[in-house]
Structure formats: C-alpha cells, structure tokens
Amino acid sequence: MSITSLPGGTWKLGDSTVTRFGYGAMQLAGPWVMGPPKDHEGALGVLREAIELGVTHIDTSGAYGPHVTNELIREALHPYPGSLFIATKVGANRDAQGGWPTARRPEDLRKQVHENLQVLGVETLDLVNMRMGNAEGPEPGSLAEAFGTLVELQQEGLIRHLGVSNVTAEQVAEARAIAPIVGVQNLYNLAYRHDDELIDRLAADNIAYVPFFPLGGFSPLQSEALSAVAARLQSTPISVALAWLLQRSPNILLIAGTSNVAHLRDNAVGAGLALSGDDIAELDRIGR
Structure with a gap:
C-alpha cells in the first residue's frame, strides 16, 4: 500500500507546517x-518509514530511555529533512526503578x-514542552519559574518554540501570560474528555493540542462501546479512536506511537477512517 497523503492534512505549528498525523517515539525504547x-x-x-509516509512531526523526550529515542532519531534520520519538526519535553528524569522523578x-x-x-545533533530545538505534574497526571501550582527558564533558553537561541505538557x-493560561506557546500536550481521548473546553479555546487562538494515550483510561464498559462501533465500521478500536481525534478539532495533532512498521502503516490508514455524524454522536456518549 502506498500512502500519498496522510489523514488530517496539516497544521501551522509555530513557523512550520506539519502533518496532523505525526509520530510519538516513546515506544521505541x-x-x-x-x-x-x-x-x-x-x-x-x-522512524524511516514514518518519514517515507510523509510524517513531518515527531515527538520525543530525553527522558525516554533515557536518551534512547533521541539517539535512535539521530541515527535514523540525521541529517534531518528540512520539513521535519522534532518536539521534545523537559521536566522529568528517570530513576533506576523506572520512575519519573520531577526535575524542574x-x-x-x-x-x-x-x-x-547534543544527542539530537542540532543547534536549536524546534519545540520544547514544559512537562508539569507527575506520572499520575497534572497537579495544581505555578509553572512560572520552570517555564521562565525555558523562555530564557529561547531568548538565548536554543529553542524555537515553547509548549506545555x-x-x-x-x-496553560499562566504560561500564555508569560510567553507565547504553540501547543499543549495532555492526556485526552474518547473516554477522557476533561480538556474539551480548553481544546476549543486553543483552536480559536491557533494553538495546537497534542493528545497522548488515545486508548488510555478506558473503563471496560467504555472499551466495549468503542469495540462495538469499530466492529460495525469493520475497523479497529485504535483506528476509530485516532479518526475521532482528527475529526474532533482541526488543532488536534496525533502522535500515536508504535515500534512496528506494519502497525505504523495501519495507524496512518486507520486515522483516515470517515466517521458519520451518527458515528460521532455514538462515540461522544462514551466519554459523557
């Protein structure tokens, strides 16, 4: 199968145009x-197949491995295509037990x-997301000091664009009051709809929203409902979930990850599934 155009089209991320169907490198570690x-x-x-498919947005982090996914990206793709936009994140380290202690x-x-x-082999990072909260999710509190440090690094020419995660x-509002951001990266999917209002506000301001874990946090009943829709459409739950995200709002960028070439291609095809109004209404009931 030859994929000539990725589903969802493109989005202007900062000063770059990227494919809304992107790739998250976390599972490569x-x-x-x-x-x-x-x-x-x-x-x-x-990684090379992602580029062949036309993906221009790759998400990574120095904490993955640690450093493993960045090393793989450099080995596979450097020197990077001019169209490639690599987003990374900071704010956490790894411990010997595999935990994610904060480092802000x-x-x-x-x-x-x-x-x-250094590991990616670039002089300027395209996008750095300030990761807050912990492995359990967001936590209330100010991000001013941590985000302000990234603003300083941006002013030094080491970062092109800023985001939060x-x-x-x-x-999000606090960060935007300090400096412009181009994206927000949070847990969001059919079953986890807490950011609905935020997504719409960001879309109105041309700020991207990058959901992670497209099938994370589903209850057994919600999973059963999704599987029923997928079966009726002769598709798979992950395809339906990805297609719903792309159709939910034009500012949503996908970074579904996989360590398998065939699965990557399946995701690229599945995300283009056309959902009818009735399909979307039924899917919306899963999270509401």
Whole structure:
C-alpha cells in the first residue's frame, strides 16, 4: 500500500507546517521506556518509514530511555529533512526503578535542554514542552519559574518554540501570560474528555493540542462501546479512536506511537477512517 497523503492534512505549528498525523517515539525504547529497544534495526526502520509516509512531526523526550529515542532519531534520520519538526519535553528524569522523578529547577532544565541538543545533533530545538505534574497526571501550582527558564533558553537561541505538557487549564493560561506557546500536550481521548473546553479555546487562538494515550483510561464498559462501533465500521478500536481525534478539532495533532512498521502503516490508514455524524454522536456518549 502506498500512502500519498496522510489523514488530517496539516497544521501551522509555530513557523512550520506539519502533518496532523505525526509520530510519538516513546515506544521505541525498551520495556517501561527504559534502555535500548529489543530490535535496534527495527526501531530505525519505524522512524524511516514514518518519514517515507510523509510524517513531518515527531515527538520525543530525553527522558525516554533515557536518551534512547533521541539517539535512535539521530541515527535514523540525521541529517534531518528540512520539513521535519522534532518536539521534545523537559521536566522529568528517570530513576533506576523506572520512575519519573520531577526535575524542574533551572539548572535541571538547562541540563536537559543541552542534552537534547547534543544527542539530537542540532543547534536549536524546534519545540520544547514544559512537562508539569507527575506520572499520575497534572497537579495544581505555578509553572512560572520552570517555564521562565525555558523562555530564557529561547531568548538565548536554543529553542524555537515553547509548549506545555501534563498541565491544568490554569497553568496553560499562566504560561500564555508569560510567553507565547504553540501547543499543549495532555492526556485526552474518547473516554477522557476533561480538556474539551480548553481544546476549543486553543483552536480559536491557533494553538495546537497534542493528545497522548488515545486508548488510555478506558473503563471496560467504555472499551466495549468503542469495540462495538469499530466492529460495525469493520475497523479497529485504535483506528476509530485516532479518526475521532482528527475529526474532533482541526488543532488536534496525533502522535500515536508504535515500534512496528506494519502497525505504523495501519495507524496512518486507520486515522483516515470517515466517521458519520451518527458515528460521532455514538462515540461522544462514551466519554459523557
């Protein structure tokens, strides 16, 4: 199968136009996002296939591995195509047990940004998301100091664009009062609809919303409802979930991840599934 155009079209992310169907590199690392992949050449193949399909937006983090996904991206794709936009995030480290301890002091963030630059092999990072909260989700509180450090690094020419991740709506507003952002990256899907109003506000201001875990947090009953719709459409739950996200709002960018080339291609095809008004109404009931 040859995919000549990815589903969803494109979005203006900062000063770059990117495909709304992107790729998230987290699953390329080893188990629990720690260590190298079991199949090194296979991981490189997934990244190269993403580019062949036309993907121009790849999401990564120095914490994945740690550094493993960034190393793979550089090995597979450097020198990078001029159209490629690589987003990364800072604000957490990894411990020996696979945990995600926060690391948001100015010196921590500067270290992480410089590590991203070095491992990816670039002089300027396209986008750095300030990751707040913890592994359980967003937490209330000010992000001013941490985000302000990224603003300083942007002013130094090390970062082109800023974003926030794992944040509350109040933290989004706080960040925007400090400096322009081009995107928000949060948990959101058919079953987890807490950011509905935020997505619409961001869309009105041409700010991207990048959901992660398209099938995360579903209850058994919600999963059953999604599977029923997928069966009726002769598709799969992940295809329906991705297609719904693309049709939910034009500012939603997908970063579905996989470590398998065939699965990547399936996602690219499945995300283009055409959902009718009746389909969407039925799917909307899952999260409401």
